[in-house]
Amino acid sequence: MDAFYAKSLTKTYGSRKVVDEVTLQLPRGSVLGLLGRNGAGKTTLLRLAMGLLRPDSGKVELLGAEYISASAAHRERVAYVSQQQRLPEEMTPLELLDYMSGFYARWDADLARRGLERFGLDPKRPIGRFSGGEQRKLAVAAALAARPDLLLLDEPAAGLDPISRRDLLDALIELLGAVEGCTLILSTHLLADLERLADRIAVMKEGRLTLNDSLEEIQRRFRSVQLLFDREPGPDFVVPGLIQSQKNGLVWNCLLECPDERLLDQLRSLSGLQVIPNELSLEELFVRHLGKEM
């Protein structure tokens, strides 16, 4: 049984397909980074998954059932934190967490308390006096304390300062360690963070999934190399597998798509040319290739 299963999921606003035939299957224990520019459809996809929106066609199942028609016992294994999570402003974090503990059989009060500490949130201050970032951290702390099998986070790190972002990441890593088979889907632009956490990357563009692969496969397939020429190559010179290049005289920095090692061997065998591999971060890949395509 998959943790997340969307099949030909489509949502239209007017004549626009905001989520367009998305099929996405995630085995339990995966950590998926859902990337895409603003308006790509990430939030809509997560809202469809949570039954907050109805699809025009297709279906989506969480832990083997549609969320909207699942039993209470099933639902409490799923947690979701939206981008603009609304919390009861007159309550204190302590009261909120206490209230929520009644809804979750696996609620971990100790984890909830440590979450408040980790995020530096005063347990006794009315929530309405917290900043937007603090409220988001509280929403995440509450989601974690439910010890869900599937956690959907929509841009959890947006608007957080770097230290809070690191705390958030540590908290998520702790959850993955504490709940066996826990599956995490997070939409984010903070690619550097994803490299520490995600094992799969899905990219949305105008409602469609344009990439959906393991991080390992993505890092194997896309390579950044520096080409050093002895002299100016002829006008017909073609770099095999080239996606994007920055040329500076005899030094070319190239992003290549290499289905296998042969393509690099082919380059290395050319005379008058040195091939120097560069580190390729996800960030660079996103900006140079995916960013350009999206």
Ligand code: ADP
């Ligand atoms: P993302 O999360 O990737 O930034 P969204 O899923 O929020 O993208 O939005 C995808 C597109 O759907 C955007 O162009 C947005 O303007 C549009 N959209 C979202 N909600 C509505 C709505 N209720 N009515 C019309 N268009 C909407």
